[in-house]
Amino acid sequence: MTRNFTTLPALGVVSLVLVAACGAPDASRTPQRATDGVPSALATFYDQRIVFEPCASYAMSLADEKLYSDDRTDCARVQVPLDYGDPGGSRGEVALLRVKARGDRIGSLLVNPGGPGGSGMSLAAALGPVWRDSPVGERFDVVGFDPRGVGASTPRVACYTDAEADRNVPPTPYQFDVADEGAAREVARRCTEGSGGAEALTSVGSSNVVKDMDVLRAVLGDEQLSYLGYSYGSELGAMYAQEFGDNLWALVIDGAVHPGRTEAEFRLSQFAAWRATFDEFAATCMAEADCPLGTYPARAVEEFQRLTRPLQARPAPTADRRGLTYSDAMWGTIMSLFQPVQRAQLVEGLTELAAGRGDAMLALRDAAAGRGADGRYGGSASMDANLAIRCMDNPRRTPEDEVELGTRARAAAPFLDPGRPLTQAHYECEGWPAPPSRPSPWLEGPLELSSTLTVSVTRDPGTPHEGGIVMARQLGGSLLTVEGAQHGVALYGGSPCVDAVVSDFLIDPRTPVAETHCSL
Secondary structure: OOOOHHHOHHHOOOOOOOOOOOOOOOHHHOOOOOOOOOOHHHHHHHOOOOOOEOOHHHOOOHHHHHHOOOOOEEEEEEEEEOOOOOOOOOEEEEEEEEEOOOOOOOEEEEEEOOOOOEOHHHHHHHOHHHHHHOHHHHHEEEEEEEOOEOOOOEOEOOOOOHHHHHOOOOOOOOOOOOOOHHHHHHHHHHHHHHOOOHHHHOOOOHHHHHHHHHHHHHHOOOOOEEEEEEOHHHHHHHHHHHHOHHHEEEEEEEOOOOOOOOHHHHHHHHHHHHHHHHHHHHHHHHOOOOOOOOOOHHHHHHHHHHHHHHHHOOOEOOOOOOOEOHHHHHHHHHHHOOOHHHHHHHHHHHHHHHOOOOHHHHHHHHHHHOEOOOOOEOOOEOHHHHHHHHHHHOOOOOHHHHHHHHHHHHHHOHHHOOOOOOOOOOOOOOOOOOOOOOOOOOOOOOOOOOOEEEEEEOOOOOOOHHHHHHHHHHHOOEEEEEEOOOOOOOOOOOOHHHHHHHHHHHHOOOOOOOOOEEEO
16 A cells, blocks of 8 residues: 655654664675676676666656755666566666765665555655655665656556546545446556556566566665565565575565465455544544544444545535545545544545535545646556556456455445445456466565564554564564554654664664564
């Protein structure tokens, strides 16, 4: 699940007081060659020379244009084979943004924000205040990359126009909104044509992205990879550890996707977590006299449905004349549960909705969908890429499976139930032009990699805590348990305890993690 970093207060003014680990890694950390042992057929990619340049031409949104103007950042493109089984065939390019180390450089730290479909370039740039104030930014070149299919990288997945995205055309993994086989085929057709053909569209799975990460490691001149991945980025990090464990220096995962669950099982666990977070949100809201959900916790779901269900027949008016649809409101609500600051915005949105307007709730939806102020989609997040990557990663579900999943999901989170039975639904990936390219399960274990740290928040609404426990066990590394209720925490500045542990670990993962519990 992609997070909207622009709403986090830590990005406005960040003041971190972190203590760097004593003792820098020895000279063996800096390699003579980062390409030793590479198959000869891939040598062209591993040996390519990277050329950094100003980032202006890489921006995919107005927000990116501003972020990428920082003089401490530069950008580059790295060529990769579209198909690693045919390295002499078509090629793609992975775009990346580097925030240069302030001091004694250890190497590069590759970062991914999640999604799938999140822009690592936008993340690295948006967290600029963090890198300026923390030991991580002093010792590492922080490198955010747009995975193939996303943002400034090519191939770039494009299924729908911005105007169509405004009308809720792209199918979502939570709405169960693909009605029949013909609609599923149309989704695949649009994505295939808009993304440059079937070969390009079906190349964007995580198995290829992980291989791209190892090319980036070598091209950046690092013998071993240092990596920080949030949410879906945990899948990339764990898969890299499994395939390229010998090339790993330090791996930090924040908000782990449960590696032992199918996609359907994981989705159900998310709905249950959203219900728990919604209940917590409602109780906090009702402590105030003007809560739009009233004053009785037992009626919170009913009051929420009273406000939102009418949107199915009549969208609420908004200043830009798009109107707030039911689907918009559900997206805005789900994503606002991920961070405490956004829950305050949800109160504002529901209060405004009770008064007959939808602007505040639509702003939450736009942030979740990656829509910029200029109406363009795909800056910090791409829902089209989210769809395509999931379709190449996860086993297909039958229509019967999809109806059962949707019915169980609504029962797990009744506040998201539209009030009508789900009698027909098709998996949005049903018509895809190729089968999934990722094995299932996607992580085997234990890997016994001590150079891994999993950060897991106890009441994480996006990636439930159990996933972090299992991930740490399967990787064979350390687990940092964080008491709190939000999705993602490492290096945000919200917990000096977490930030210190993560910083120390990245700088020297050979030192055991002393602190195993923190709080928000």
